[in-house]
Amino acid sequence: MRWEVRVTVRLKEGLNDPEGRVIESALRNLGYAVENLKVPKYFEFELESDNPEREVEEMCRRLLANPVIHTYEYRIEKVS
Amino acid sequence: MRWEVRVTVRLKEGLNDPEGRVIESALRNLGYAVENLKVPKYFEFELESDNPEREVEEMCRRLLANPVIHTYEYRIEKVS
Amino acid sequence: MPKFAVIVFPGTNCDFETERAIRKAGGEAERIWYRESLKDFDGVILPGGFSYADYLRAGAIAARQEIMEEVKELSKEGKPVLGICNGFQILTESGLLPGALRPNRIPRFICKWVHLRVVDTETAFTSLYEPGEVIRMPIAHAEGNYYANDLSKVRITFQYSDGNGEIIEDANPNGSLLNIAGISNEKGNVLGMMPHPERASDRWLGGEDGLRVFSSMIEYAKR
Amino acid sequence: MFPHEEKLIHEKLGREPNEVEWAMLEVMWSEHASYKSSREWLKLLPTSNEHVVLGPGEDAGIVRFDDETWIVVGIESHNHPSAVEPYGGAATGVGGIVRDVLCMGARPIALLDPIRFGPLEKERNRYLFEYVVKGIADYGNRIGVPTVGGETEFDESLDNYTLVNVACVGIMKPEHLVHSYVTEAGLKLVIVGNRTGRDGIHGVTFASEELSENAEEEDRSAVQIPDSFTEKLLIEATLEAVYTGRVRALKDLGGGGLTCAASEMVGKKGFGAVIYADRVFQREPGMNAVEVMISESQERMLFAVREEDVDELGKIFEKYELEWTVVGEVIKEPRFIVYWHGKKVSDLPIGLLTKVPTIGWPMKEYSLEKDVETPEVSFEEAFEKVWGSPNVISKAWIWEQYDHEVQGRTVVNPGRDAAVLKINEEYGLAFVADGNPRHSHLNPYHGAMGAVAEVVRNLVSVGAEPLALVDNLNFASPERPEVYWSFAETVRGLADAASAFGLVYVSGNVSFYNEVAGKPIKPTPVVAGLGKVKLEETPEFGLEEGLLIGVVGF
Numbered sequence: 001m002r003w004e005v006r007v008t009v010r011l012k013e014g015l016n017d018p019e020g021r022v023i024e025s026a027l028r029n030l031g032y033a034v035e036n037l038k039v040p041k042y043f044e045f046e047l048e049s050d051n052p053e054r055e056v057e058e059m060c061r062r063l064l065a066n067p068v069i070h071t072y073e074y075r076i077e078k079v080s
Numbered sequence: 081m082r083w084e085v086r087v088t089v090r091l092k093e094g095l096n097d098p099e100g101r102v103i104e105s106a107l108r109n110l111g112y113a114v115e116n117l118k119v120p121k122y123f124e125f126e127l128e129s130d131n132p133e134r135e136v137e138e139m140c141r142r143l144l145a146n147p148v149i150h151t152y153e154y155r156i157e158k159v160s
Numbered sequence: 161m162p163k164f165a166v167i168v169f170p171g172t173n174c175d176f177e178t179e180r181a182i183r184k185a186g187g188e189a190e191r192i193w194y195r196e197s198l199k200d201f202d203g204v205i206l207p208g209g210f211s212y213a214d215y216l217r218a219g220a221i222a223a224r225q226e227i228m229e230e231v232k233e234l235s236k237e238g239k240p241v242l243g244i245c246n247g248f249q250i251l252t253e254s255g256l257l258p259g260a261l262r263p264n265r266i267p268r269f270i271c272k273w274v275h276l277r278v279v280d281t282e283t284a285f286t287s288l289y290e291p292g293e294v295i296r297m298p299i300a301h302a303e304g305n306y307y308a309n310d311l312s313k314v315r316i317t318f319q320y321s322d323g324n325g326e327i328i329e330d331a332n333p334n335g336s337l338l339n340i341a342g343i344s345n346e347k348g349n350v351l352g353m354m355p356h357p358e359r360a361s362d363r364w365l366g367g368e369d370g371l372r373v374f375s376s377m378i379e380y381a382k383r
Numbered sequence: 384m385f386p387h388e389e390k391l392i393h394e395k396l397g398r399e400p401n402e403v404e405w406a407m408l409e410v411m412w413s414e415h416a417s418y419k420s421s422r423e424w425l426k427l428l429p430t431s432n433e434h435v436v437l438g439p440g441e442d443a444g445i446v447r448f449d450d451e452t453w454i455v456v457g458i459e460s461h462n463h464p465s466a467v468e469p470y471g472g473a474a475t476g477v478g479g480i481v482r483d484v485l486c487m488g489a490r491p492i493a494l495l496d497p498i499r500f501g502p503l504e505k506e507r508n509r510y511l512f513e514y515v516v517k518g519i520a521d522y523g524n525r526i527g528v529p530t531v532g533g534e535t536e537f538d539e540s541l542d543n544y545t546l547v548n549v550a551c552v553g554i555m556k557p558e559h560l561v562h563s564y565v566t567e568a569g570l571k572l573v574i575v576g577n578r579t580g581r582d583g584i585h586g587v588t589f590a591s592e593e594l595s596e597n598a599e600e601e602d603r604s605a606v607q608i609p610d611s612f613t614e615k616l617l618i619e620a621t622l623e624a625v626y627t628g629r630v631r632a633l634k635d636l637g638g639g640g641l642t643c644a645a646s647e648m649v650g651k652k653g654f655g656a657v658i659y660a661d662r663v664f665q666r667e668p669g670m671n672a673v674e675v676m677i678s679e680s681q682e683r684m685l686f687a688v689r690e691e692d693v694d695e696l697g698k699i700f701e702k703y704e705l706e707w708t709v710v711g712e713v714i715k716e717p718r719f720i721v722y723w724h725g726k727k728v729s730d731l732p733i734g735l736l737t738k739v740p741t742i743g744w745p746m747k748e749y750s751l752e753k754d755v756e757t758p759e760v761s762f763e764e765a766f767e768k769v770w771g772s773p774n775v776i777s778k779a780w781i782w783e784q785y786d787h788e789v790q791g792r793t794v795v796n797p798g799r800d801a802a803v804l805k806i807n808e809e810y811g812l813a814f815v816a817d818g819n820p821r822h823s824h825l826n827p828y829h830g831a832m833g834a835v836a837e838v839v840r841n842l843v844s845v846g847a848e849p850l851a852l853v854d855n856l857n858f859a860s861p862e863r864p865e866v867y868w869s870f871a872e873t874v875r876g877l878a879d880a881a882s883a884f885g886l887v888y889v890s891g892n893v894s895f896y897n898e899v900a901g902k903p904i905k906p907t908p909v910v911a912g913l914g915k916v917k918l919e920e921t922p923e924f925g926l927e928e929g930l931l932i933g934v935v936g937f
């Protein structure tokens with residue numbers, strides 16, 4: 001069975017986020033009143049699997065995220 | 081007025097995507113039947129603005145995307 | 161003697177050796193913090209490094225700083241503007257040069273010496289090379305993969321080649337279209353290149369092939 | 384902290400420390416900050432000769448290169464954090480040693496990265512390997528300090544673990560020397576750089592304990608996100624500040640955070656400090672005094688300056704877009720006083736924080752040396768086995784990801800026996816690191832001597848005269864008698880070998896408690912060496928047909 005998967009990986013709250021900070025201040029310098037900017041990692045892919053939930057969960061833990069510093073969430077939809 | 085904005089910046093169709101390819105092949109090496117993996121850039125932020133549509137469109141054109149290689153889309157929602 | 165500004169953004173890190181190379185080639189050079197002014201300079205160098213840590217895209221944030229407006233003015237006056245590595249990325253991001261520099265074909269940082277073929281000796285930075293000359297310089301970048309929608313509009317200055325000057329796929333370190341390592345604007349006074357001429361300006365550090373980029377620039381500025 | 388230490392603290396203080404005081408004491412009495420198990424042994428190492436300007440005792444050592452040029456050198460391990468979060472752990476390891484060199488007043492000019500992993504057949508080890516290298520590459524490249532060499536080794540005993548050591552050299556003019564201690568009261572203490580967050584809380588106590596099985600989840604608070612962007616700005620701002628001549632003392636905030644930096648800076652010559660902890664810029668809302676005082680947030684420096692100079696230095700920090708605050712001042716009374724929103728939350732004698740009693744653990748000698756028989760294998764088989772070993776093959780995959788030429792000094796690139804950096808038109812600095820844990824495992828005394836000898840050979844083979852050494856001692860728990868014995872033997876070996884070559888150690892680092900799931904690592908002393916080479920005499924590496932090959936030695 002074929003699935004469309006979207007994974008979002010975020011830095012845990014409270015961790016230093018230099019990338020978000022630098023991009024936010026670049027936007028503010030251009031004159032936009034931007035706040036709380038985050039740059040989560042975002043993956044989109046198709047997956048052939050009989051057990052997509054388990055496999056995506058595994059992929060996140062093994063490669064896409066590091067549970068020490070990241071939280072992650074995913075959406076799995078059947079390819080029509 | 082305060083808005084919650086999500087911007088997704090994608091490589092134009094047809095451009096090769098070295099980063100996506102590497103992550104895809106790493107996942108395949110771990111045994112997952114992943115295909116068509118993409119790594120769009122994804123930004124989440126809050127914006128104080130009277131004209132969020134125009135401002136977000138500008139931000140994308142001026143900084144967040146590079147029109148030579150990117151397309152972009154965004155979602156703007158009112159902060160409740 | 162012509163005097164050049166070496167612009168330093170937060171995260172620029174090849175400014176000192178670039179300044180040194182210009183002096184060695186016989187010019188005057190001064191490191192200029194990006195919030196200072198470019199008045200009184202005969203040309204500008206945007207040196208290598210990681211302006212704004214390459215966040216977003218290499219060169220993207222630096223390209224939107226005010227000082228780039230002054231750089232655009234200088235370039236319109238016909239003064240020489242050279243972007244090396246991150247400087248090249250800043251020039252494409254600011255629209256001073258066409259195209260974009262994308263992540264390397266193998267998306268990793270790569271630091272090594274390569275051969276280059278000098279394709280165009282009619283620019284402000286290559287007049288002291290022979291047409292077709294093969295030279296050696298190091299590259300050090302993660303986003304040096306040159307791309308443009310319409311290559312017919314691109315004036316190519318340097319191409320990655322093998323030791324004999326052949327433009328072959330094996331000599332392409334990053335996946336650039338047509339092995340492009342450096343390009344200039346139509347007038348030839350704005351040039352961007354991924355390889356580091358300032359690191360090839362001392363016999364102890366692997367060769368002096370890069371020094372003529374700076375001496376050509378000084379000659380040009382004297383005219 | 385051990386029970387006898389708690390008791391001692393009670394006795395010396397004559398009362399029960401409060402929560403803030405306990406937290407600070409715990410950090411300062413940890414193995415990592417206090418060197419309590421190693422200090423006595425390290426006294427065996429020779430530390431001074433005619434080349435040495437400054438030996439061990441401050442953030443980095445200093446060697447005289449010529450009358451106008453001093454070389455600063457330090458070495459550091461970041462093993463535990465790298466085993467939990469390889470990218471951030473390795474990267475912040477680079478950041479830490481770079482700031483140690485910086486805070487003597489030197490511009491950091493090169494790095495070495497001796498790194499060790501378990502066998503690459505296992506997924507987790509591959510992950511650690513790949514991300515440690517990426518962390519070092521990203522951080523070193525972005526701050527513009529070239530990684531010019533290192534060592535890479537794979538060993539079964541490191542399964543699921545990693546040893547990440549980083550050595551750094553810097554260059555300075557004698558007149559720019561800044562010490563890490565103050566010699567007058569009344570100075571203002573200024574923090575510059577990143578905001579202080581909850582990350583890295585208890586990092587030093589973490590580095591002084593073994594990793595448990597599911598360390599990943601538990602130890603997140605000990606991991607920091609690297610911020611090379613701020614580090615690069617700190618380097619430039621700090622040097623510009625130092626060149627004004629107005630910096631009275633300087634330290635980086637590393638293990639133990641503000642508590643460690645401030646108490647060591649003032650305590651060394653018997654002064655004290657008042658810290659207004661609430662003035663520290665905080666990254667997260669709702670932080671308390673304990674968190675602010677012991678946070679190990681990266682990319683921060685502590686300056687001691689006279690009141691009249693504060694504004695001038697502040698302008699420099701602002702030019703580089705760095706946040707800065709006056710967080711306290713140096714006082715004559717040898718006490719460490721902390722206020723939190725007007726309330727006094729600590730008042731300790733400074734010595735209680737900085738003078739931690741040593742511990743001597745029981746030792747047990749062992750011997751693993753035995754006669755070996757050379758196995759019967761064909762030449763081809765043996766050749767393939769050796770040549771196919773990840774320990775032998777070229778490490779170009781690693782060093783090509785490092786910008787080993789930034790700053791325009793690298794005369795001899797990675798891949799040779801030692802790197803050479805151009806210092807002036809005539810002379811270069813050779814820099815190399817070596818260790819051989821398998822040898823140390825069999826015989827720690829000889830293994831240590833072997834590491835020193837290898838460093839010397841590698842320096843000589845690029846034409847350099849050896850100048851000085853630094854050492855990084857990676858060991859398992861000192862509470863294991865065999866480990867503690869091997870540690871003592873190692874130090875003896877390091878001392879004897881250095882003395883035999885007329886060399887000394889100008890700085891070093893000890894990392895204990897390197898074990899996972901109850902398994903100790905092999906004794907792993909890593910030695911880095913500096914040498915001075917006449918550029919004309921650096922041998923070329925070009926081979927050509929007809930050259931003869933010879934072997935010299937026994």
Ligand SMILES: Nc1ncnc2c1ncn2[C@@H]1O[C@H](COP(=O)(O)OP(=O)(O)O)[C@@H](O)[C@H]1O
Nearest residue numbers: 496532533534535778781782797798799800801
């Ligand atoms: N992690 C590393 N980083 C940078 N350079 C490295 C690294 N590992 C090995 N090298 C380079 O490869 C060369 C050979 O290293 P190694 O295989 O350990 O051999 P040796 O036995 O001579 O120490 C070293 O001199 C060093 O320059």
